Amino acid sequence: MERLVYCDYSATTFVKQEVLREMLPYFSTNFGNASAVYSIARKSREAIDISRKKVALALNCNSDEVYFTASGSEADNMILLGIARANKNKGRHIITSKIEHLAVLNTCKELEREGFEVTYLNVDKNGIVNLDELRNSIRDDTILISIMMANNEVGVIEPIKEIGDIARQNNIIFHTDAVQAVGHIIIDVNDMNIDALSISAHKFYGPKGIGSAYIKRNIDFDPVILGGHQEHCKRAGTENVPGIVGIGKAIEIANLNLEDHNYNISCLRDCLLKEIKNNIDGVIINADIENKLPGSISLSIDGVDSRNLLLMLDMNGICVSSGSACNSNSIAPSHVLTAMGLSLKQALSTIRITLGDKNTMEDIKYIAYVLKNVVINYRKK
Numbered sequence: 001m002e003r004l005v006y007c008d009y010s011a012t013t014f015v016k017q018e019v020l021r022e023m024l025p026y027f028s029t030n031f032g033n034a035s036a037v038y039s040i041a042r043k044s045r046e047a048i049d050i051s052r053k054k055v056a057l058a059l060n061c062n063s064d065e066v067y068f069t070a071s072g073s074e075a076d077n078m079i080l081l082g083i084a085r086a087n088k089n090k091g092r093h094i095i096t097s098k099i100e101h102l103a104v105l106n107t108c109k110e111l112e113r114e115g116f117e118v119t120y121l122n123v124d125k126n127g128i129v130n131l132d133e134l135r136n137s138i139r140d141d142t143i144l145i146s147i148m149m150a151n152n153e154v155g156v157i158e159p160i161k162e163i164g165d166i167a168r169q170n171n172i173i174f175h176t177d178a179v180q181a182v183g184h185i186i187i188d189v190n191d192m193n194i195d196a197l198s199i200s201a202h203k204f205y206g207p208k209g210i211g212s213a214y215i216k217r218n219i220d221f222d223p224v225i226l227g228g229h230q231e232h233c234k235r236a237g238t239e240n241v242p243g244i245v246g247i248g249k250a251i252e253i254a255n256l257n258l259e260d261h262n263y264n265i266s267c268l269r270d271c272l273l274k275e276i277k278n279n280i281d282g283v284i285i286n287a288d289i290e291n292k293l294p295g296s297i298s299l300s301i302d303g304v305d306s307r308n309l310l311l312m313l314d315m316n317g318i319c320v321s322s323g324s325a326c327n328s329n330s331i332a333p334s335h336v337l338t339a340m341g342l343s344l345k346q347a348l349s350t351i352r353i354t355l356g357d358k359n360t361m362e363d364i365k366y367i368a369y370v371l372k373n374v375v376i377n378y379r380k381k
Contacts, residue, residue, distance in 0.1 A: 051248025072200030082221030091141030155296025164193030206250030210243030
Protein backbone atom coordinates (compact mmCIF):
# COMPACT_ATOMS: atom_id res chain seq x y z
CA MET A 1 0.00 0.00 0.00
CA GLU A 2 1.75 3.14 -1.25
CA ARG A 3 -0.64 5.75 0.11
CA LEU A 4 -3.59 6.20 2.45
CA VAL A 5 -6.65 8.15 1.36
CA TYR A 6 -9.22 8.42 4.12
CA CYS A 7 -12.76 9.05 2.85
CA ASP A 8 -15.00 7.90 5.69
CA TYR A 9 -15.50 11.16 7.58
CA SER A 10 -19.11 10.27 8.40
CA ALA A 11 -17.73 7.40 10.47
CA THR A 12 -15.21 9.54 12.33
CA THR A 13 -12.80 12.43 11.90
CA PHE A 14 -9.27 13.09 13.11
CA VAL A 15 -8.77 15.43 16.07
CA LYS A 16 -7.57 18.86 14.96
CA GLN A 17 -4.33 20.09 16.50
CA GLU A 18 -5.99 23.18 17.99
CA VAL A 19 -8.48 20.91 19.76
CA LEU A 20 -5.80 18.54 21.03
CA ARG A 21 -3.69 21.41 22.39
CA GLU A 22 -6.58 22.69 24.50
CA MET A 23 -7.33 19.20 25.80
CA LEU A 24 -3.82 18.15 26.84
CA PRO A 25 -3.47 20.12 30.12
CA TYR A 26 -6.60 18.45 31.49
CA PHE A 27 -5.03 14.99 31.21
CA SER A 28 -2.04 15.79 33.42
CA THR A 29 -1.69 19.30 34.84
CA ASN A 30 -5.29 20.41 35.46
CA PHE A 31 -6.53 16.91 36.25
CA GLY A 32 -8.80 17.77 39.19
CA ASN A 33 -12.26 16.29 39.67
CA ALA A 34 -14.68 19.11 38.85
CA SER A 35 -16.88 18.22 41.82
CA ALA A 36 -14.16 19.00 44.38
CA VAL A 37 -13.50 22.42 45.94
CA TYR A 38 -9.71 22.94 45.67
CA SER A 39 -8.03 25.05 43.00
CA ILE A 40 -7.22 22.44 40.34
CA ALA A 41 -10.78 21.14 40.67
CA ARG A 42 -12.10 24.66 40.16
CA LYS A 43 -10.02 24.89 36.97
CA SER A 44 -11.78 21.77 35.69
CA ARG A 45 -15.17 23.23 36.61
CA GLU A 46 -14.31 26.50 34.85
CA ALA A 47 -13.23 24.59 31.73
CA ILE A 48 -16.53 22.68 31.69
CA ASP A 49 -18.49 25.91 32.07
CA ILE A 50 -16.59 27.53 29.18
CA SER A 51 -17.21 24.56 26.88
CA ARG A 52 -20.88 24.46 27.83
CA LYS A 53 -21.14 28.09 26.75
CA LYS A 54 -19.37 27.32 23.46
CA VAL A 55 -21.83 24.53 22.63
CA ALA A 56 -24.74 26.75 23.62
CA LEU A 57 -23.45 29.57 21.41
CA ALA A 58 -23.17 27.21 18.44
CA LEU A 59 -26.77 26.03 18.90
CA ASN A 60 -28.20 29.41 20.02
CA CYS A 61 -29.50 28.04 23.30
CA ASN A 62 -28.90 28.67 26.99
CA SER A 63 -25.86 27.03 28.57
CA ASP A 64 -27.98 25.35 31.28
CA GLU A 65 -29.80 23.51 28.45
CA VAL A 66 -26.58 21.71 27.42
CA TYR A 67 -25.70 18.31 28.93
CA PHE A 68 -22.47 16.44 28.25
CA THR A 69 -22.61 12.71 27.47
CA ALA A 70 -20.17 9.99 26.42
CA SER A 71 -21.42 9.85 22.82
CA GLY A 72 -24.12 10.84 20.36
CA SER A 73 -25.76 7.48 20.97
CA GLU A 74 -25.98 8.19 24.69
CA ALA A 75 -27.42 11.62 23.93
CA ASP A 76 -30.14 9.97 21.80
CA ASN A 77 -30.89 7.49 24.59
CA MET A 78 -30.87 10.19 27.25
CA ILE A 79 -33.34 12.31 25.30
CA LEU A 80 -35.74 9.65 24.00
CA LEU A 81 -35.87 7.47 27.11
CA GLY A 82 -35.79 10.40 29.49
CA ILE A 83 -38.50 12.44 27.78
CA ALA A 84 -40.79 9.49 27.03
CA ARG A 85 -40.67 8.14 30.58
CA ALA A 86 -41.20 11.56 32.16
CA ASN A 87 -44.18 12.36 29.94
CA LYS A 88 -45.90 8.96 29.74
CA ASN A 89 -48.89 10.23 31.70
CA LYS A 90 -49.53 12.74 28.89
CA GLY A 91 -49.31 10.10 26.16
CA ARG A 92 -47.44 7.07 24.89
CA HIS A 93 -47.14 7.72 21.16
CA ILE A 94 -43.86 8.60 19.42
CA ILE A 95 -43.14 9.39 15.76
CA THR A 96 -39.81 8.78 14.06
CA SER A 97 -38.60 7.75 10.59
CA LYS A 98 -37.43 4.49 9.07
CA ILE A 99 -33.97 5.89 8.26
CA GLU A 100 -32.88 7.00 11.71
CA HIS A 101 -29.59 5.94 13.25
CA LEU A 102 -29.81 2.72 15.24
CA ALA A 103 -29.29 4.74 18.43
CA VAL A 104 -32.77 6.13 17.83
CA LEU A 105 -34.41 3.06 16.27
CA ASN A 106 -33.23 0.63 18.95
CA THR A 107 -34.19 3.08 21.70
CA CYS A 108 -37.67 3.27 20.17
CA LYS A 109 -37.83 -0.52 20.23
CA GLU A 110 -37.01 -0.43 23.93
CA LEU A 111 -39.78 2.08 24.50
CA GLU A 112 -42.19 -0.20 22.63
CA ARG A 113 -41.27 -2.94 25.12
CA GLU A 114 -42.18 -0.47 27.87
CA GLY A 115 -45.65 0.04 26.43
CA PHE A 116 -45.15 3.00 24.09
CA GLU A 117 -46.39 3.00 20.50
CA VAL A 118 -44.07 4.16 17.73
CA THR A 119 -44.97 5.25 14.20
CA TYR A 120 -42.12 4.86 11.70
CA LEU A 121 -42.53 7.30 8.82
CA ASN A 122 -41.67 6.36 5.25
CA VAL A 123 -39.25 8.37 3.13
CA ASP A 124 -39.19 9.02 -0.62
CA LYS A 125 -36.49 7.90 -3.06
CA ASN A 126 -34.29 10.77 -1.88
CA GLY A 127 -34.68 9.86 1.77
CA ILE A 128 -36.98 12.77 2.65
CA VAL A 129 -39.75 12.41 5.20
CA ASN A 130 -43.24 13.14 3.86
CA LEU A 131 -44.64 16.06 5.86
CA ASP A 132 -48.26 15.14 5.08
CA GLU A 133 -47.66 11.64 6.44
CA LEU A 134 -46.15 13.23 9.53
CA ARG A 135 -49.19 15.44 10.05
CA ASN A 136 -51.57 12.51 9.51
CA SER A 137 -49.64 10.38 12.01
CA ILE A 138 -50.10 12.82 14.89
CA ARG A 139 -52.55 11.66 17.55
CA ASP A 140 -53.96 13.16 20.72
CA ASP A 141 -51.46 11.06 22.72
CA THR A 142 -48.37 11.90 20.61
CA ILE A 143 -45.69 13.25 22.97
CA LEU A 144 -42.50 13.14 20.91
CA ILE A 145 -41.28 13.43 17.30
CA SER A 146 -37.69 12.40 16.53
CA ILE A 147 -36.34 13.01 13.01
CA MET A 148 -32.62 13.23 12.21
CA MET A 149 -31.24 16.44 10.74
CA ALA A 150 -28.90 14.75 8.24
CA ASN A 151 -28.62 11.06 7.43
CA ASN A 152 -25.38 9.28 8.23
CA GLU A 153 -25.48 6.93 5.22
CA VAL A 154 -26.66 9.02 2.28
CA GLY A 155 -26.20 12.54 3.65
CA VAL A 156 -29.72 13.75 2.90
CA ILE A 157 -30.83 16.80 4.90
CA GLU A 158 -34.36 16.65 6.30
CA PRO A 159 -36.77 19.65 6.40
CA ILE A 160 -36.11 20.22 10.08
CA LYS A 161 -37.57 23.72 10.40
CA GLU A 162 -40.86 22.58 8.82
CA ILE A 163 -40.97 19.53 11.10
CA GLY A 164 -40.27 21.77 14.09
CA ASP A 165 -43.13 24.04 13.06
CA ILE A 166 -45.52 21.08 12.84
CA ALA A 167 -44.45 19.83 16.25
CA ARG A 168 -44.81 23.27 17.83
CA GLN A 169 -48.28 23.80 16.31
CA ASN A 170 -49.40 20.52 17.87
CA ASN A 171 -47.67 21.03 21.24
CA ILE A 172 -45.39 18.02 20.68
CA ILE A 173 -41.75 17.79 21.80
CA PHE A 174 -39.38 17.67 18.82
CA HIS A 175 -35.96 15.97 18.93
CA THR A 176 -33.43 15.82 16.12
CA ASP A 177 -30.28 13.71 15.91
CA ALA A 178 -27.83 16.31 14.57
CA VAL A 179 -24.71 14.17 14.91
CA GLN A 180 -23.89 14.38 11.19
CA ALA A 181 -25.07 17.96 10.78
CA VAL A 182 -22.76 19.91 13.09
CA GLY A 183 -19.96 21.47 11.07
CA HIS A 184 -22.04 21.52 7.89
CA ILE A 185 -25.31 23.23 8.83
CA ILE A 186 -26.01 26.41 10.78
CA ILE A 187 -28.14 25.22 13.69
CA ASP A 188 -30.45 27.58 15.55
CA VAL A 189 -32.66 25.57 17.88
CA ASN A 190 -35.00 28.50 18.48
CA ASP A 191 -35.50 29.38 14.83
CA MET A 192 -35.95 25.68 13.95
CA ASN A 193 -38.32 25.01 16.88
CA ILE A 194 -36.09 22.20 18.15
CA ASP A 195 -36.74 21.09 21.73
CA ALA A 196 -33.94 18.50 22.01
CA LEU A 197 -30.87 17.70 19.95
CA SER A 198 -27.94 15.23 19.95
CA ILE A 199 -24.35 15.81 18.84
CA SER A 200 -21.03 13.91 18.92
CA ALA A 201 -17.59 15.53 18.90
CA HIS A 202 -15.76 12.98 16.77
CA LYS A 203 -17.94 13.83 13.77
CA PHE A 204 -16.54 17.39 13.61
CA TYR A 205 -12.82 16.96 14.38
CA GLY A 206 -13.16 16.56 18.12
CA PRO A 207 -12.32 13.56 20.32
CA LYS A 208 -14.20 10.28 20.56
CA GLY A 209 -16.02 9.49 23.78
CA ILE A 210 -17.77 12.82 24.23
CA GLY A 211 -21.17 14.02 23.04
CA SER A 212 -23.80 16.50 24.07
CA ALA A 213 -27.54 16.75 24.45
CA TYR A 214 -29.48 19.98 24.19
CA ILE A 215 -32.80 19.80 26.06
CA LYS A 216 -34.99 22.89 26.31
CA ARG A 217 -35.51 24.26 29.83
CA ASN A 218 -39.22 23.52 30.08
CA ILE A 219 -38.93 19.88 28.93
CA ASP A 220 -39.39 17.26 31.63
CA PHE A 221 -37.07 14.25 31.38
CA ASP A 222 -35.94 11.49 33.70
CA PRO A 223 -32.22 10.73 34.12
CA VAL A 224 -31.05 7.54 32.43
CA ILE A 225 -27.71 7.23 34.28
CA LEU A 226 -28.18 7.41 38.03
CA GLY A 227 -25.62 8.33 40.66
CA GLY A 228 -24.18 11.68 41.63
CA HIS A 229 -25.21 15.26 41.02
CA GLN A 230 -23.27 15.94 37.81
CA GLU A 231 -24.85 17.61 34.75
CA HIS A 232 -27.61 19.37 36.67
CA CYS A 233 -28.38 16.04 38.46
CA LYS A 234 -29.48 14.58 35.12
CA ARG A 235 -26.43 12.55 34.03
CA ALA A 236 -24.33 11.01 36.79
CA GLY A 237 -20.63 10.24 36.50
CA THR A 238 -17.34 12.10 36.91
CA GLU A 239 -17.03 14.53 34.03
CA ASN A 240 -14.69 13.77 31.14
CA VAL A 241 -12.99 17.16 31.37
CA PRO A 242 -10.50 16.73 28.49
CA GLY A 243 -13.31 15.50 26.25
CA ILE A 244 -15.60 18.35 27.27
CA VAL A 245 -12.85 20.86 26.53
CA GLY A 246 -12.39 19.12 23.17
CA ILE A 247 -16.03 19.26 22.12
CA GLY A 248 -16.20 22.93 23.04
CA LYS A 249 -13.15 23.84 20.97
CA ALA A 250 -14.19 21.61 18.05
CA ILE A 251 -17.68 23.07 17.74
CA GLU A 252 -16.23 26.58 18.02
CA ILE A 253 -13.87 25.92 15.10
CA ALA A 254 -16.54 24.15 13.07
CA ASN A 255 -18.92 27.10 13.20
CA LEU A 256 -16.21 29.66 12.43
CA ASN A 257 -15.11 27.82 9.28
CA LEU A 258 -18.44 26.39 8.18
CA GLU A 259 -18.96 28.30 4.93
CA ASP A 260 -15.41 27.84 3.60
CA HIS A 261 -15.37 24.21 4.70
CA ASN A 262 -18.62 23.43 2.88
CA TYR A 263 -17.47 25.17 -0.30
CA ASN A 264 -14.13 23.33 -0.44
CA ILE A 265 -15.64 19.93 0.29
CA SER A 266 -18.45 20.46 -2.24
CA CYS A 267 -15.93 21.24 -4.98
CA LEU A 268 -14.05 18.01 -4.26
CA ARG A 269 -17.28 16.01 -4.20
CA ASP A 270 -18.50 17.44 -7.51
CA CYS A 271 -15.17 16.66 -9.19
CA LEU A 272 -15.22 13.09 -7.92
CA LEU A 273 -18.81 12.54 -9.06
CA LYS A 274 -17.96 13.90 -12.51
CA GLU A 275 -15.02 11.50 -12.83
CA ILE A 276 -17.10 8.55 -11.67
CA LYS A 277 -19.99 9.33 -14.04
CA ASN A 278 -17.65 9.75 -17.00
CA ASN A 279 -15.64 6.58 -16.40
CA ILE A 280 -17.86 3.95 -14.77
CA ASP A 281 -21.08 2.59 -16.25
CA GLY A 282 -24.02 1.39 -14.19
CA VAL A 283 -23.64 3.83 -11.27
CA ILE A 284 -26.64 5.20 -9.36
CA ILE A 285 -26.15 8.20 -7.09
CA ASN A 286 -28.45 7.76 -4.10
CA ALA A 287 -30.40 10.85 -2.97
CA ASP A 288 -30.57 14.26 -4.61
CA ILE A 289 -27.10 15.79 -4.56
CA GLU A 290 -28.57 19.29 -4.09
CA ASN A 291 -30.03 18.40 -0.69
CA LYS A 292 -27.12 16.59 0.91
CA LEU A 293 -24.20 17.22 3.20
CA PRO A 294 -21.35 18.65 1.10
CA GLY A 295 -18.96 15.72 1.32
CA SER A 296 -21.43 12.84 1.24
CA ILE A 297 -21.61 10.42 -1.71
CA SER A 298 -23.64 7.20 -1.78
CA LEU A 299 -23.14 5.09 -4.91
CA SER A 300 -24.81 1.87 -6.01
CA ILE A 301 -22.52 0.22 -8.58
CA ASP A 302 -24.09 -2.42 -10.78
CA GLY A 303 -22.38 -5.80 -10.88
CA VAL A 304 -20.32 -5.52 -7.69
CA ASP A 305 -20.60 -6.67 -4.09
CA SER A 306 -19.82 -3.74 -1.81
CA ARG A 307 -18.06 -5.88 0.80
CA ASN A 308 -15.57 -7.21 -1.72
CA LEU A 309 -15.22 -3.80 -3.33
CA LEU A 310 -14.32 -2.22 0.02
CA LEU A 311 -11.55 -4.76 0.54
CA MET A 312 -10.15 -4.13 -2.92
CA LEU A 313 -10.18 -0.38 -2.34
CA ASP A 314 -8.52 -0.88 1.04
CA MET A 315 -5.73 -2.83 -0.63
CA ASN A 316 -5.11 0.34 -2.64
CA GLY A 317 -5.08 2.52 0.47
CA ILE A 318 -8.60 3.95 0.09
CA CYS A 319 -10.83 3.96 3.18
CA VAL A 320 -14.56 4.08 2.40
CA SER A 321 -17.54 2.18 3.79
CA SER A 322 -20.78 0.55 2.78
CA GLY A 323 -22.91 2.50 5.26
CA SER A 324 -23.05 3.26 8.95
CA ALA A 325 -19.89 2.44 10.91
CA CYS A 326 -22.13 1.34 13.78
CA ASN A 327 -23.56 -1.42 11.58
CA SER A 328 -20.48 -2.33 9.50
CA ASN A 329 -20.32 -5.97 10.61
CA SER A 330 -23.86 -6.71 9.45
CA ILE A 331 -24.37 -8.59 6.18
CA ALA A 332 -27.98 -7.41 5.97
CA PRO A 333 -28.81 -4.61 3.53
CA SER A 334 -28.91 -1.07 4.87
CA HIS A 335 -32.27 -0.17 6.42
CA VAL A 336 -31.77 3.35 5.05
CA LEU A 337 -31.33 2.22 1.45
CA THR A 338 -34.22 -0.24 1.51
CA ALA A 339 -36.48 2.42 3.03
CA MET A 340 -35.54 4.64 0.08
CA GLY A 341 -36.75 1.94 -2.30
CA LEU A 342 -33.46 0.37 -3.42
CA SER A 343 -33.61 -3.31 -4.28
CA LEU A 344 -31.68 -5.85 -2.23
CA LYS A 345 -29.14 -6.12 -5.06
CA GLN A 346 -28.68 -2.36 -5.26
CA ALA A 347 -28.36 -1.99 -1.49
CA LEU A 348 -25.66 -4.67 -1.35
CA SER A 349 -23.71 -2.95 -4.14
CA THR A 350 -23.60 0.44 -2.42
CA ILE A 351 -20.54 2.24 -1.06
CA ARG A 352 -20.39 5.44 0.97
CA ILE A 353 -17.66 7.99 0.32
CA THR A 354 -17.51 10.95 2.71
CA LEU A 355 -14.89 13.63 2.23
CA GLY A 356 -13.25 15.83 4.84
CA ASP A 357 -10.60 18.40 5.68
CA LYS A 358 -7.51 16.42 4.70
CA ASN A 359 -8.76 15.37 1.26
CA THR A 360 -7.15 17.01 -1.76
CA MET A 361 -7.71 17.13 -5.51
CA GLU A 362 -4.91 14.56 -5.84
CA ASP A 363 -6.94 12.26 -3.60
CA ILE A 364 -9.97 12.73 -5.86
CA LYS A 365 -7.99 11.77 -8.97
CA TYR A 366 -6.55 8.75 -7.20
CA ILE A 367 -9.94 7.54 -5.94
CA ALA A 368 -11.50 7.90 -9.41
CA TYR A 369 -8.60 6.05 -11.06
CA VAL A 370 -8.53 3.18 -8.56
CA LEU A 371 -12.32 2.81 -8.38
CA LYS A 372 -12.59 2.60 -12.16
CA ASN A 373 -9.96 -0.14 -12.40
CA VAL A 374 -11.25 -2.08 -9.41
CA VAL A 375 -14.81 -2.11 -10.81
CA ILE A 376 -13.61 -3.15 -14.28
CA ASN A 377 -11.55 -5.99 -12.86
CA TYR A 378 -14.35 -7.10 -10.54
CA ARG A 379 -16.87 -7.25 -13.36
CA LYS A 380 -14.53 -9.42 -15.43
CA LYS A 381 -14.71 -12.20 -12.83
